[in-house]
Amino acid sequence: MAFINKRKICKFCENRDLKIDYKDYNSLKKFLNSQGKIIPKRVTGLCTKHQRHLVTAVKRARNIALLPYSYNIEN
Amino acid sequence: MKLYEILFIVHPNYEENRMTKIVNNVKEKITKNGGSIIDVEEMGKKKLAYQINNQRYGSYILVHFELEPQFISEFKKWLKIQSQILANLIVKLDKKDLKEDIKEEKEKTVAPDEIEKEDNKSDDENIEEESTYPNEEV
DSSP: OOOOOOOOOOHHHHOTTOOOOTTOHHHHGGGBOTTSOBOOHHHHOOOHHHHHHHHHHHHHHHHTTSSOSOSSSOO | OEEEEEEEEEOTTOOTHHHHHHHHHHHHHHHHTTOEEEEEEEEEEEEEEEEETTEEEEEEEEEEEEEOGGGHHHHHHHHHHOSSEEEEEEEEOOHHHHHHHHHHHHHHHHOHHHHHHHHHHHHHHHHHHHHHHHHHHO
C-alpha cells in the first residue's frame, strides 16, 4: 500500500516574517469558516504553538469588534 | 514600568477636534500616573463586526505606552465610565515586539508587493490541502 504523507509544514514556521496579530483581522479571516468559527489545526495544518497564538488573536479581535462572534445571527 | 498597548473605539459622533480631545484625555490619564506615551496611531473609522450601544461604526485608536502595573486596574475602571469610548482592549507587550513592529512598518513602505505575493501563495495551499485531506483518510 502506497501511503504518502502529505502533511504540510506550518505556514508560520516556514516563513518567520509572517506575524500573527489581532489587529490584522483580514488575514485572520482565512482561519474562520462561514459561521465565524475557528478552523481546527488538523485542517489548517498549523503547528500547536502557532495555532494557540492564532486562537488568542482571533478572540482578542472578537472582543474589540474587529471580527464577529458569529455570522448567522443578525445584529 | 511595563510596556502596554491599548486599542479603543471612539463613538462615531465624535470626530476630528472632539475626537482629539478624547485621545488627549486618555493620554493625560496615563501620564498623570507616571506613565509615558510612545506612539499614537489612528486606524480610522470602521464598521464594527457587531453593534455596541446601538452603534454600527466607530473609529479605532491605538496607543503604545509604558505604565506601572498597579495603575492598570484603575485605568480600566476609568475607561469603563467614559461614555464616548465604546470598547477597549489592553495588551501587555514584550519590548522586543515593539522594536520589530517599527521595523516592519518601515519595510512595508519599501516593498508592499512582496507581502501581496505571500498572501496569494497561502490561499492556494489552503485550498489544495482541504481537497486532498479526505482521500488520505480513506
